[in-house]
Amino acid sequence: MIMSVSGVFFIVLMQGSVDLSYNIWGTLALLGAVVCAGLYNIYSKKSSAAFTPLEITYIMMWAGALLFNGIELVRHTLSGTLWSMLTPLTDPAVLSAVLYLGMLSSVVAFFLLNYMLSKVRASQTSAYLNLTTVVAILGGVLFRGESFAWFQGVGAVMIMSGVWGTSYFGREKSTTPLPVKLSGHR
Incomplete structure (x- = not known):
């Protein structure tokens, strides 16, 4: 697990995209995100005992659609712009982005996460989520023509080694006893 997380940090630090100056609000937001993700994994895992991954995702x-659309409805009503709430969806670029983010990045991704949480321990799932960084690097190289740096390769190998290690060494040992062969007895 440490190897996988270290690979993510290695890539981020080597890219120089991290401002090392201290920001209390950024730190609190990051801490909140990590706590929420951990709680999500735990409660989704517990929910998988009673519900299918499809039901949990549904x-x-x-809940998200009602909450966020409700917030926007209130916001637009208070500002007197209720009739313009859906105007951005008339732009094909916005509509395609909403459909992509809504279907693939939300429904499909969370269904797969809920499915994985129903099959393996939450700690193993957390390690697999670090593969997001590897997929992002590959997507950037293949679809956006971004360059591939040596440190991204090293970090990707660290992440994949950590995921493999978590999966391989985290397996539960078989509790089925081996047959005992008694010599001289039939």
Whole structure:
């Protein structure tokens, strides 16, 4: 697990995209995100005992849609712009981005996460989530024509080694006893 997380940090630090100056609000937001992700993994895992991954995802998506659309409805009503709430969806670029983010990045991604949480321990799932960095690097190189740096390769190998190690060494040992062969007895 440490190897996988270290690979992510290595890539980020080597890219120089981290401002090392201290920002209390950024630190609190990051801490909040990590706590929420941990709680999500735990509660989704517990929910998988009673519900299917599809049911969990269905409820999640409806709860999010109602909450965020409700917030926007109130905001637009208070500012007197209720009729313009859906105007951005008339732009094909915005509509395609909303559909992509809504379907692939939300519904499909969270269904797969909920499915994985129903099959493996939450700690193993957390390690697999670090593969997001590897996929992002590959996506940038393949689809955006970004360059591939040596430190991204090193970090990707660290991440994949950590995921493999978590999966391989985190397996539960078989509790089935081996047959005992008694010599001289039939």
